[in-house]
Amino acid sequence: MKKNERISIITKILSDHPNEVFSYNYFTNLLDAGKSSVCEDVAIVKSAFRIIGVGSVETFSGATGGVVYHPEVSTSEEVGILDEVAKLLLEPWRRIQGGFIYYSDILSNPRYAQNIGRIIASKYRDQGIEYVVTSETKGIPAALETARYLNVPMGLIRRSNRVTEGATTSVNYISGSSNKIKTMYLSRRIDLIGKKVLIIDDFMKGGGTAKGMTNLMEEVGAKVMGICIIFVTKLPVEKLVDNFTPLIIMDDDDMDGAGLKVSLYSK
């Protein structure tokens, strides 16, 4: 195998497995090359990733030495991605009676889900997240992509009790949109005791769902390390949860969508 081919293969494998540690042995066996050659190859990949700003390749030396790729999104790239999403929200055909905005197609689009997941994973990369948790349905794609980039499992909170989840832990919460008491459920077959979780959801107005998800995490013994919400309305200013990171702020004065203004939240 040529050196150039080795570099392409190492790039492909690291790129497909973000935040996963590969031993040097793995690459020396796969590529039929010596450790010093692999080290040189990895240094090239590291440099290439730095040039295009897609994250850092870290290496550990010693007997347990290895390589890991941490994806990162620069602030300018983040602004570019979120600005594109924010512009889409303003399209008049998205307005739904009652002041809602149709955005299911945006979050279900793999390109946007992938980019949003990359942004969120980049924000929480140093927090030791062990689980990404979301509630059905529209936030699932972005949560999945975040979990993929962080290399952790995703836990799915259900809005109704399903026989296929087995025994569940449930909490009640106040749904902001309907102002009714509802219930959310998590299968007891997911063990989150002591786990550091990141909560992701697609939309927040009053914060009732996020508060419910936080309570549910407390019930099952998880540690909430962060709450990241893709779309957050400006009003009401006071939300039921204190610490959360919005990506895009929706400011809709006249509540019919026609006066929607969007802005990015950067921290």
Added chain:
Amino acid sequence: MKKNERISIITKILSDHPNEVFSYNYFTNLLDAGKSSVCEDVAIVKSAFRIIGVGSVETFSGATGGVVYHPEVSTSEEVGILDEVAKLLLEPWRRIQGGFIYYSDILSNPRYAQNIGRIIASKYRDQGIEYVVTSETKGIPAALETARYLNVPMGLIRRSNRVTEGATTSVNYISGSSNKIKTMYLSRRIDLIGKKVLIIDDFMKGGGTAKGMTNLMEEVGAKVMGICIIFVTKLPVEKLVDNFTPLIIMDDDDMDGAGLKVSLYSK
């Protein structure tokens, strides 16, 4: 920039954007290199991808020339991936009263979702799929990954009518698990007229949901190119839809999960 770095960068970009055509101009500008150099680099990436069996890099020459990466999964890799999933299903703690098997965690795990999506995308890569469609909830991750690999949007069919979807098209279907008539909904803001769609779902027993999804696609003027279901029960042998591709067959004679046998369906 060194040639080695260019190769790593081209690999990263093609890997992150499967089935997306990049012009040579894109790479010559990004890499500040001549077209002949980029052509040589792409040839190396093509060769590297062939060596590790991750798919084909195709090039088009001429003024509109470009490069595209089509991910592929070999039969042996597919068998390895699905065999691992099948073995997980047999774990005794997954049995739920009523003969159900808990597998929400498997399909929500980004690694499995990614691999299953890669497998499905590989099967349908030459069918000109323009949309992947799934119904909530558990099949969403695999459907999203399939759409990501095919580079097409994902359409989400809802099991209840949500105000945030706006006006919907709905069809009734018979849910096999409850034997009740239920309704599924697709937002009318998704335009599938004349679109070639691939239907993906996580589970099939009688085929009622798949038939409902097929009817819904007919209602909105889409052309169903395929139906791919991750887990399909062996019984009943006669399903309500004729043409579908299962990935894993669940054969559960005694209907309490204890006698579950799993097998792979290869076509």
